[in-house]
Amino acid sequence: METGQGTQHEGGASRAGMTGLSFADRTETWLDNAERLCAARGSRLTDLRRQVLGLVLDAGRPVGAYDLLDGLRTDKKSAAPPTVYRALDFLLEQGLIHKIERLSAFVGCTHALDGTRACGDHPHAAQFLICTGCGQVTELDDHGILHALVDATRTIGFTVRHSTVEAEGLCAACRDAA
Incomplete structure (x- = not known):
């Protein structure tokens, strides 16, 4: 899975980089937007949820839960499937990702993250x-x-x-x- 892990990006250390995972600059912008959207809705984008969303967004393709688990384990060795599924459920509820049923995989909702529309509206x-x-x-x-x-x-x-x-x-x- 391509996630940009371990890559230096322009602009210095990112927030995700402080937790061991780093993401592309565009993904970091989307993650910051997601954090603001969640806060406006009275929800919290925890570091774990942020990492899972970052992995989905950086994948550049539909990504399955176990691929996400593998990516998460580069930083959190003890991560387990329920951890990923709880984060995915939250991200789905917030309209930040979509599930492609046919592929049993997830993609980011860049329309919501770019601010062009909010899926919850x-x-x-x-x-x-x-x-x-x-x-x-x-x-x-x-x-x-x-x-x-x-x-x-x-x-x-x-x-x-x-x-x-x-x-x-x-x-x-x-x-x-x-």
């Missing part, structure tokens, strides 16, 4: 394009898909609280290579 909705060629996952931010689903379910009296659409196919690079 509307029915939690995500749309993912999963390339079956290279494994790349792209998150869409298409409000039309959510509105179509909400409108369709409203006619039968159903209220959408969470929606994840996962579409499999080929990305442009894999399609062109085929």
Whole structure:
């Protein structure tokens, strides 16, 4: 798993670097934003939750819980699966990550972390394009898909609280290579 561990980044030591894990500068910015979002919601992004989120964000691809555990163990030798799963549950509840059910893996919600939208401010909705060629996952931010689903379910009296659409196919690079 690629996490940027042990790498020096411009700008000096990061907060995560003080705990033994270091992350890319962009990831550090997202982690700081996540900390502010959690505080605004009355929650706390603990050092452990911050490390797990940093590992998810730095992976650059969907990452499974046991890959996260391996990355966490570079700093916390005694880390166990329940530790990672509790952190993931918190991050999911806060709308900071998404679970790709098809892959049983997690990706960061960079829309929430960039401040472009907060996933907790509307029915939690995500749309993912999963390339079956290279494994790349792209998150869409298409409000039309959510509105179509909400409108369709409203006619039968159903209220959408969470929606994840996962579409499999080929990305442009894999399609062109085929």
